[in-house]
Amino acid sequence: METSRRAPIGRPRGFDAEEALEQAMRVFWEQGYEGASLADLTSAMGITRTSMYAAFGNKEELFRKALERYTRVPASYGARALREPTAREVATAFLDGSVRATTRPGCPSGCLGVQGALAAGEPGRNARETLVAWREDAVIDLRDRFRRAVDEGDLPPGTDAALLARYLMTVANGIAVQAAGGAGRDDLQLVADMALRSWPSA
Template structure:
């Protein structure tokens, strides 16, 4: 039985690769090398496809990177946004920091954080990607700020707590932990960093 593809004037052969698997392989390359450090040859070799197939399935390198970012944030081990669902502000931050201490140095994946390190410094050509990652980080900070503000409104944080400052503090620590992870710090040392932050995290005295 022939299948038809009405959107195109001619029916080509079906793709001889698994797009989800290819995207996962592209994600790993971007994660290890960053956006600008990754070449099209790096991608096609890792994905097991040629350049025309890459363009047909994913668009250009920038579009592929953005798809990889979406996949990155949906990983089962992603810890930031799921942590926002914890019952208390302390548990939210504890889940984030301890999740980072484990995930950022997981031996089964590249170390560090793609959202933090994927495009810290870019040429003019990569500026849009850099801005996209800046926006993602700011979105995370805003989401944490809103969660901490709710905690303050509910009496879960002290009345003098500053949700925005706390969110920036936690975000700064998480980003620093990501850099340390790529420096080869061991999981136990990252956990100690998390524990120092948690020991000083403001709690409702009631």
């Protein structure tokens, strides 16, 4: 008589993957890609190196997943800003969001997408290129939104939407660098407000 065999049941992961990823994101945010050691990451995540590899892949893959989480949560203001009804409101929401995200109490200062691998050696080359593409995608999204604003008459005819998008991103990146250097939220909000005073109007 044959006995039935049960398929082996996988062992439970034993940790909250989203919480672990949140902690990894914070380590990368504070220390940068190259500055964050595997020991730093696994200690903050509360898991072993083996568990990290099994759940998230290698350090580079973990960084990409952490950046995706950063985009969905702390940097979600970017996607929300694009839905504002006018170009000026888009720009205002984008810069205000940048100020809040880079000076949020209880979080690292600055922006993971800006200083995560701004200056990196060969081991961090892929991470640096990932962030370059991440920032460029944001510029493209803003450019497309501003082109629509020109077509709708919300921005003056002939407005260089690509240049306007690059300008806005440059200000936001500067806000992030200043925040990482210790500048306070109130001062950075004044910078954002000043940048918007010269905003073109239809």
